[in-house]
Each structure stands twice: as C-alpha cells, then as structure tokens.
Amino acid sequence: MKRYLAILLVLCSLLSLAACGTEPAVTSDAPEATDAAVTDSGLDPNTPAWTTDTSAIELEWFVGASWYPYTWGDSLSTQNITEKTGVDIEIITPTGDVSEELNLMMISGTLPDLITLGSWENCFSTLYEQGYTWALNELADQYDPYFYNVVDSSVVAWHTKSDGNLYCVPNDAYGAEQMAETGMTAAVQTFLVRKDLYEDMGSPDMSTPEGFLEALRLLKSDFSTYKGETITPFYAQGGSGYGLTDYLQNFLAVPYEDEDGNIYDRVTDPDYIEWLKVLRQAYEEGLIGIDYLVDSDDQVTEKSNNGRYFCMLREWSGMQEANGILANSENPDSYYIAIDGPANSDGDAPLIFPGSLDGWMCTFISKDCENPERAIAFLTYMLSEEGQMDMFLGVEGETYEVVDGVPQLTDEMIDLMNNDAETFATQYGLVDTYWMLRNSVIVDQWRPESPYYITEMSDWADENAYVDGGIYNNLEPTGDSDAAVAATRIDQRWQEVVPELITAESEEEFDSILEAFLADRDSYGYDLVVEYEQELLDARKALFD
Amino acid sequence: MRTQEARIKPRLSERLSRTGKEFWKQRQLQAMVWPGIIWMAVFSYIPLVFLYIAFTDYRISVPLFENDFVGLKHFIAFLTDDRFWRAVYNTLGLSLLRITIGFCIPIILALLLNELRCERFKKIVQTVSYLPHFISWAIFGGILLSWMSESGIFNQLAISLGLQDKAILYNGDPDNFWMIAFLSDTLKEMGWNAIIYLAAITSIDPELYEAAELDGAGRFQRMWHITIQCIRPTIALLFILAVSGCLSSNFDQVFFLSNSANMSRSETLDLYIYNMGIVSGRFSFSTAVLFFRSIISYALLRLCNFTSVKLTGESII
Numbered sequence: 001m002k003r004y005l006a007i008l009l010v011l012c013s014l015l016s017l018a019a020c021g022t023e024p025a026v027t028s029d030a031p032e033a034t035d036a037a038v039t040d041s042g043l044d045p046n047t048p049a050w051t052t053d054t055s056a057i058e059l060e061w062f063v064g065a066s067w068y069p070y071t072w073g074d075s076l077s078t079q080n081i082t083e084k085t086g087v088d089i090e091i092i093t094p095t096g097d098v099s100e101e102l103n104l105m106m107i108s109g110t111l112p113d114l115i116t117l118g119s120w121e122n123c124f125s126t127l128y129e130q131g132y133t134w135a136l137n138e139l140a141d142q143y144d145p146y147f148y149n150v151v152d153s154s155v156v157a158w159h160t161k162s163d164g165n166l167y168c169v170p171n172d173a174y175g176a177e178q179m180a181e182t183g184m185t186a187a188v189q190t191f192l193v194r195k196d197l198y199e200d201m202g203s204p205d206m207s208t209p210e211g212f213l214e215a216l217r218l219l220k221s222d223f224s225t226y227k228g229e230t231i232t233p234f235y236a237q238g239g240s241g242y243g244l245t246d247y248l249q250n251f252l253a254v255p256y257e258d259e260d261g262n263i264y265d266r267v268t269d270p271d272y273i274e275w276l277k278v279l280r281q282a283y284e285e286g287l288i289g290i291d292y293l294v295d296s297d298d299q300v301t302e303k304s305n306n307g308r309y310f311c312m313l314r315e316w317s318g319m320q321e322a323n324g325i326l327a328n329s330e331n332p333d334s335y336y337i338a339i340d341g342p343a344n345s346d347g348d349a350p351l352i353f354p355g356s357l358d359g360w361m362c363t364f365i366s367k368d369c370e371n372p373e374r375a376i377a378f379l380t381y382m383l384s385e386e387g388q389m390d391m392f393l394g395v396e397g398e399t400y401e402v403v404d405g406v407p408q409l410t411d412e413m414i415d416l417m418n419n420d421a422e423t424f425a426t427q428y429g430l431v432d433t434y435w436m437l438r439n440s441v442i443v444d445q446w447r448p449e450s451p452y453y454i455t456e457m458s459d460w461a462d463e464n465a466y467v468d469g470g471i472y473n474n475l476e477p478t479g480d481s482d483a484a485v486a487a488t489r490i491d492q493r494w495q496e497v498v499p500e501l502i503t504a505e506s507e508e509e510f511d512s513i514l515e516a517f518l519a520d521r522d523s524y525g526y527d528l529v530v531e532y533e534q535e536l537l538d539a540r541k542a543l544f545d
Numbered sequence: 546m547r548t549q550e551a552r553i554k555p556r557l558s559e560r561l562s563r564t565g566k567e568f569w570k571q572r573q574l575q576a577m578v579w580p581g582i583i584w585m586a587v588f589s590y591i592p593l594v595f596l597y598i599a600f601t602d603y604r605i606s607v608p609l610f611e612n613d614f615v616g617l618k619h620f621i622a623f624l625t626d627d628r629f630w631r632a633v634y635n636t637l638g639l640s641l642l643r644i645t646i647g648f649c650i651p652i653i654l655a656l657l658l659n660e661l662r663c664e665r666f667k668k669i670v671q672t673v674s675y676l677p678h679f680i681s682w683a684i685f686g687g688i689l690l691s692w693m694s695e696s697g698i699f700n701q702l703a704i705s706l707g708l709q710d711k712a713i714l715y716n717g718d719p720d721n722f723w724m725i726a727f728l729s730d731t732l733k734e735m736g737w738n739a740i741i742y743l744a745a746i747t748s749i750d751p752e753l754y755e756a757a758e759l760d761g762a763g764r765f766q767r768m769w770h771i772t773i774q775c776i777r778p779t780i781a782l783l784f785i786l787a788v789s790g791c792l793s794s795n796f797d798q799v800f801f802l803s804n805s806a807n808m809s810r811s812e813t814l815d816l817y818i819y820n821m822g823i824v825s826g827r828f829s830f831s832t833a834v835l836f837f838r839s840i841i842s843y844a845l846l847r848l849c850n851f852t853s854v855k856l857t858g859e860s861i862i
Contacts, residue, residue: 097823097824099823099824099826100823100824103605103823103826103828106605106606107605122824122825122826123826126605126826130604130605130606131606132606230696232695239804239805240805241805289695289714289717290714290717290806291694291695291714291717293717293804293805293806294694294714294716294717294804294806294807295690295694296687296690296691298687298691299690299691299694479826480825480826480827484825485825485827488821488824488825489628489821492820492821493628495805495808496805496808496809498805499717499805499806500809503806
C-alpha cells in the first residue's frame with residue numbers, strides 16, 4: 001500500500017508541475033499579426049466599433065475597491081447601456097486586500113475581462129510589466145481606431161509607458177490648464193470644523209500652533225459636551241499613514257523638491273516636525289486622543305454622522321453623506337465647514353492636492369479576456385460623450401431633459417439624489433454611481449449644483465488647490481523591486497512611529513524616537529527610494545517640456 | 546524448484562488481482578479514506594514542491610523552475626530584519642499566554658460542566674459557551690472594537706464601578722494588546738475547546754466512580770484521581786499540538802484587532818508575513834518565512850513528543 005501511495009504522490013506532483021508549466025498568461029505580446037493585417041484596411045476610423053456589433057455578451061469587470069457596493073443590471077442606466085451595446089457586465093469587487101486578490105487571479109489565470117485599479121496598488125505595475133494586460137493602442141489599431149477620438153491626447157501621452165504602449169485609461173484625469181480654466185480642481189483635502197460649535201467658540205484662528213492649542217483648550221474646558229453629544233476633538237483621515245503625513249504636509253506647504261529640483265525630504269521639514277510636536281503637546285494635555293488611529297470605519301462613520309468630531313483633517317468628498325444628515329437634523333447648523341487649517345510659520349497658502357492626469361483609478365483589459373475586440377469597443381463607448389451621458393444622465397425624457405441645449409437631470413432625480421442617495425444609486429445608477437470610466441471634464445458640465453453644505457467645503461479646496469502639483473502624484477515606487485520594498489518598509493515603520501511620536505512623554509523623547517526612525521530609514525534603503533523618485537520626477541518633467 | 550518459487554513469490558498479475566479483490570472487499574472503507582488522502586496530497590504534499598519559491602526571485606508570470614535561483618537571499622533578508630524578531634517575540638508571548646493559562650481553562654470548564662447535576666443547565670451553559678466559536682472574527686472583532694471604544698460598554702462599566710475615572714482607549718495602548726487578544730480568544734473558543742475533553746470524560750467507566758465513592762473519595766478526589774487521570778492522554782495530545790502550533794497565531798483575530806498604534810505588540814509572524822510579503826507581492830520572501838516557521842514548528846513538535854514519552858509514556862507520533 002505504501003508503495004502505491006508513493007507512486008501516486010509522485011504522479012500528483014508531476015501533474016502539478018506540468019500544470020504550472022502551462023499556466024502563465026504571457027504568450028505573445030501583440031495580437032496576432034495576421035489579424036492586424038486583415039483588419040487594418042477594413043476598419044473605418046470614424047465609426048465606433050460598438051455600433052457594428054451589438055450581439056449579447058457578458059464581461060466581468062473587477063473594480064479594485066472593496067467598498068464599492070453597486071451591481072450591474074438592476075439600475076436604469078446599466079440596463080440602458082446593456083441594451084444599447086449588448087454588453088452585460090458582472091461587477092466583481094475584492095473582499096479583502098486588492099493586490100492580494102489580483103495576484104491570486106494572475107497566478108490562476110482567471111483575471112476578469114476589465115480591471116479598474118488604483119495606481120497606488122502594489123500589483124498595478126505587475127499587470128502590464130509582466131504581460132497580463134493588452135496594450136490598448138494595439139487593440140485599438142486592430143479592432144477600434146475610433147478609440148483615439150474619445151481619449152484626450154494629453155492623457156494618452158501621460159499614461160503611455162516607456163515601451164510606447166498605453167495599457168490603461170484613467171478616470172477623473174485633469175490637466176493643469178483645464179483646472180485653471182474651469183476652476184474645478186478635484187481637490188478634496190480640507191480642514192473641517194463643526195459649524196455651530198466653532199461659531200459658538202468665537203471662530204478661533206486654528207492655523208497657528210498657539211491658536212490650534214488654544215482652541216482645543218477652550219473646547220476641553222467649555223464644550224466637552226455640546227448639544228447632548230460628547231465631543232471628540234480631532235480626527236485625521238487615514239491615521240498616521242495619510243492624515244498626519246502627506247495631508248498635513250500639504251497644509252504646511254511642504255515642498256516636494258528643493259530649488260535645484262532635488263527630491264525634498266518632507267518628513268524632516270521643520271514646520272512639519274513642529275506641528276507633530278504641537279499634536280504631542282495636545283495629547284499630553286489631554287486635549288486630543290489617538291482614537292482616530294484605533295477606531296474602525298464604522299465607529300468613525302457613527303461619530304461623523306452625529307457631528308461628534310470638533311475638527312478634522314478629512315477629505316470633504318467623504319463627508320457629503322454625513323453633512324446631508326447633519327444639515328437635515330434637528331441642529332441644522334451642526335454640519336461641517338472648511339476653514340483655514342494648520343499653516344507653516346510663514347503663513348504660506350497650503351498646497352492642497354489637486355486632480356491630475358494620473359486620475360483616480362485606471363482601467364485595463366486583461367489577456368484572459370476572450371473577446372478583447374468587444375472589450376475595447378465597450379471601453380470606447382463608455383469613454384465617448386454618448387457613453388458618459390448614458391452613464392451620468394441616463395435616458396432622455398425619463399431622467400434628464402435638454403433645456404436650452406443643455407442636458408440636465410430632472411428635478412425629481414435631483415430631489416431623489418439629495419434625499420435618498422441609496423435608492424437613487426441602486427434604482428437609477430446615475431451621476432457618480434458608476435465612476436470607473438468617468439471623465440470629469442465631460443460630466444462636470446452636467447453635474448447638478450451641489451447643496452450649500454457641500455459647496456462650503458468644496459469651494460475652499462478648489463480655491464486652495466495646487467494646480468501644478470499633479471506632477472508629484474504617486475512618485476513612490478510600487479511592485480517588488482528593491483526600491484519598492486524599501487519604500488514599503490519605511491512607510492509601514494513611519495505609520496508606527498507617528499503614534500509613538502504623538503504619545504511621547506516629552507519633547508526629548510520625541511526627538512530620540514524621530515532620530516531612531518531616521519536611522520532605521522537609512523538602513524532600510526531610503527537612498528534607493530529617493531533615487532527612484534528623482535528619476536521618475538525628472539522623466540515626468542521632460543514629458544512636459 | 547519452480548513451484549516452490551512460485552509459492553513463495555506469486556506472480557505480479559496474481560498479486561495485483563489479490564490487491565484488487567481486497568480493495569473491492571473494503572470498498573466502503575476505501576471510499577471513506579481516499580477523499581482524505583487526495584485532500585492531503587493536493588493541499589499538503591503538492592505545495593511542498595513550491596517551497597522552491599523561497600530560493601528564487603519568483604515572478605508569477607514565469608514557470609516555477611525558470612525563476613532565477615538566489616539561494617538563501619530571502620532567508621537572510623528576514624533573519625536580519627529587527628521587525629521579524631519583534632514578530633517572533635509577539636507570537637511567542639501570545640502563545641505562552643495561550644499555552645499556560647489558556648490551555649487550562651477549557652479543561653477546568655469541562656470538569657465543572659461534568660460535575661453539574663442539572664442536565665438542562667449543563668446543556669445551556671455548554672451551548673452558550675461554544676456558540677461564539679461560529680461567529681467569524683470579522684464580526685466578533687467588530688463587536689469587540691465597539692465594546693472597547695471610549696464610549697463602549699467596558700469603559701462605561703469600569704467608570705460606573707469606580708475602577709477608572711475617565712475613558713481609556715484600551716486598544717490604543719500596545720501594552721494591552723496581548724491581554725486583549727488572549728482574553729477575547731479565550732472567550733470565543735473556550736466552550737469549543739472544552740467539547741473534546743467532555744467527550745473524553747463521557748467515555749470513562751462509571752464503575753470507577755462508584756468504586757471510589759465506596760472507598761470514601763470526595764468529589765474533588767474523584768475529579769483529581771479519576772477524571773483527570775483518565776483524560777490524561779487527551780490532555781497530552783492537545784498539549785503537544787498546542788506547543789507545535791505556538792509559532793502560528795490566529796491571523797484573523799490579530800488582523801482585525803491590530804492598528805497602527807498597537808502594532809509594536811500586535812504584529813505576530815502571520816501578520817508580518819502578510820504585511821511584508823503578501824501586500825507587497827513578495828512571494829519568495831513570504832514563502833521563506835513560512836518555510837522557516839514550519840521547520841521550527843516541526844522541531845517543537847518532535848521535542849514535545851520526546852518529552853511527553855519520557856515523562857508520561859504517551860506518544861502521539
């Protein structure tokens with residue numbers, strides 16, 4: 001028996017080896033040349049391919065956001081799109097870590113047809129560097145040349161990789177001139193305070209360390225409970241990895257490069273260190289806690305929806321729902337407004353991060369897709385003005401009307417959107433429900449005017465946006481290169497160090513913790529990270545010149 | 546001569562047909578054992594081949610044996626990382642709590658339940674204590690986090706009992722983490738772990754108790770001299786397994802209860818592998834750490850079994 005078992009085991013392992021030999025998806029880097037030769041002549045570059053083939057087909061679409069709640073096919077907008085193009089979509093979202101899940105799909109050869117992913121994810125570069133996705137330009141040349149009519153040339157230039165191929169298209173991509181022209185910057189970083197509380201406190205200036213501490217002291221002594229709620233003084237979005245790092249640095253106008261164009265070490269900036277010390281001071285005096293590092297998302301939502309935070313370093317986009325709830329509550333003034341937040345010692349205007357040509361998330365077509373010709377046609381349709389209209393406005397006469405040549409949502413829809421966002425999204429699926437391929441430049445002209453409790457936040461961000469800052473977006477290395485590993489280690493270490501700094505018992509202890517971190521950082525390979533970022537920045541600048 | 550040889554060594558075809566007949570005779574038993582064997586092969590033996598990943602710079606798009614061989618590069622990488630040693634320390638610390646105190650609690654619970662006279666009450670306690678086992682950590686952790694928050698039930702209780710004068714963020718202090726992890730794990734798994742002891746206890750011959758009672762043994766004496774002695778092999782078995790598992794922690798639990806403020810005490814080996822390996826897509830590195838951990842765990846298992854044989858004569862391997 002034992003011998004047979006052994007033979008079986010050997011057989012099994014041989015089989016598995018044979019299987020893994022055939023697994024990888026990299027077969028050829030370009031669609032078959034013969035096909036290309038045939039179709040090059042036959043396609044009309046002025047006819048979008050989606051109009052010629054509308055047979056029913058199903059595509060899987062991976063949306064790299066575990067929080068994305070919507071499906072395809074139940075809402076009016078998606079039914080309309082499926083009817084028009086014949087493409088039915090199954091939306092897949094990750095249950096846990098995005099990269100983890102995609103890595104698994106890459107290994108097992110089960111990548112969905114379309115993949116929408118943030119460029120900050122670690123597997124982002126793996127997708128195209130290791131040949132898991134089609135070059136969109138090749139697909140377009142072969143199947144749907146109309147594609148080039150619907151993507152902006154500056155976007156194409158920005159996203160084309162060094163091998164000359166365009167692998168993905170972004171959503172929400174903004175060029176600098178565009179932002180300057182329209183005043184819409186897609187900036188979301190704000191410093192928010194609860195309006196009625198802040199005004200009752202006498203609207204103190206919170207942009208200087210003294211003002212900030214004084215306001216918190218006043219809060220502690222006189223307003224620790226306010227209108228029946230226990231007030232949590234402070235919140236920083238993303239905790240130590242974002243809110244107290246890049247976000248705070250942007251408010252303090254910490255530059256990204258020095259005068260000579262060298263990457264600037266933002267962590268050791270004196271103003272930034274000073275503000276971290278202010279937070280340490282506030283913690284020592286019991287003015288703030290570290291609950292924002294510990295609370296789960298549910299707890300944060302609960303506190304925001306009840307107006308329990310006093311001030312927040314938080315993106316206004318994440319507060320739209322809470323502000324709607326608060327403005328319609330029995331304390332209609334309890335919503336959050338944006339004020340001037342922490343500033344550097346020179347009182348410089350903040351460098352609020354704007355939208356950029358990078359966009360938000362990018363969409364790929366995977367090589368596991370069996371019908372890449374339909375996928376590229378679908379992409380072209382979605383990116384076209386018609387597709388954007390179907391996605392954002394829905395069906396003419398039903399959900400929108402054309403008034404004086406300008407399409408706009410019906411009042412009924414706007415009402416529903418403002419009062420019952422959930423039903424609006426699941427039943428109609430308009431406006432921002434399906435944002436995966438949203439082109440803000442196109443849809444912003446149709447966007448209904450936001451209510452006052454939103455514009456009071458968003459106007460501040462637009463005014464203070466650093467429109468030329470897009471070039472510094474996502475400089476950090478990703479993937480598993482030495483520089484990326486070093487960056488990850490440094491980043492994860494820093495996320496632990498920030499809480500230690502804030503809870504340090506004295507300034508001396510603060511200094512020694514920081515010093516130890518800087519030493520660790522060097523030993524992890526900080527020079528590799530700087531080298532990588534410098535190269536990338538120089539390359540981006542060259543692209544603009 | 547020829548016939549003699551044939552008698553001693555039957556021909557291959559005969560042997561095969563005899564095996565086949567026997568196999569058919571045992572078909573019901575075979576049907577039960579083969580799924581297990583296949584499962585083991587697929588999930589435990591075949592993956593062993595892939596341990597080779599630890600010695601290469603593995604790229605997922607390249608076939609396994611075509612990756613660059615890099616020797617012990619990844620092993621050196623984590624052995625020289627101070628964060629790895631911190632993770633080992635945290636894992637061992639948590640395991641020590643679990644193996645010493647945590648190991649006794651289900652035994653005590655089983656003994657107490659066994660002494661209960663009222664069957665109904667016994668059943669209720671047993672059910673209530675093992676039910677949390679079926680709640681996933683994602684949910685149990687979420688509930689726990691809101692209980693532990695500043696306005697949560699624990700703080701309110703402690704304040705109203707006068708144990709503390711203001712709300713404390715329990716989960717924000719690294720020093721609390723081991724206790725939180727240990728207590729919550731005990732709360733969740735205690736009833737479940739007691740089941741196996743209860744099962745062992747029910748198989749004890751009641752005559753032993755009757756005889757002891759006649760000899761004038763009290764309840765505690767019976768518990769000590771009969772119940773515990775009779776379930777000793779079960780205790781030894783579970784203890785050996787617990788020790789060999791002391792380098793693995795409950796990943797789900799640690800994942801949901803950890804945050805950047807308590808990371809210095811909450812990052813166990815499992816979480817380290819996740820943070821440093823899986824999230825960054827460093828498969829070779831993760832495999833190397835896992836490989837290393839498996840070797841140590843196996844050594845611990847052997848050592849423990851050896852000690853157990855020497856001390857009690859019970860062996861499980």
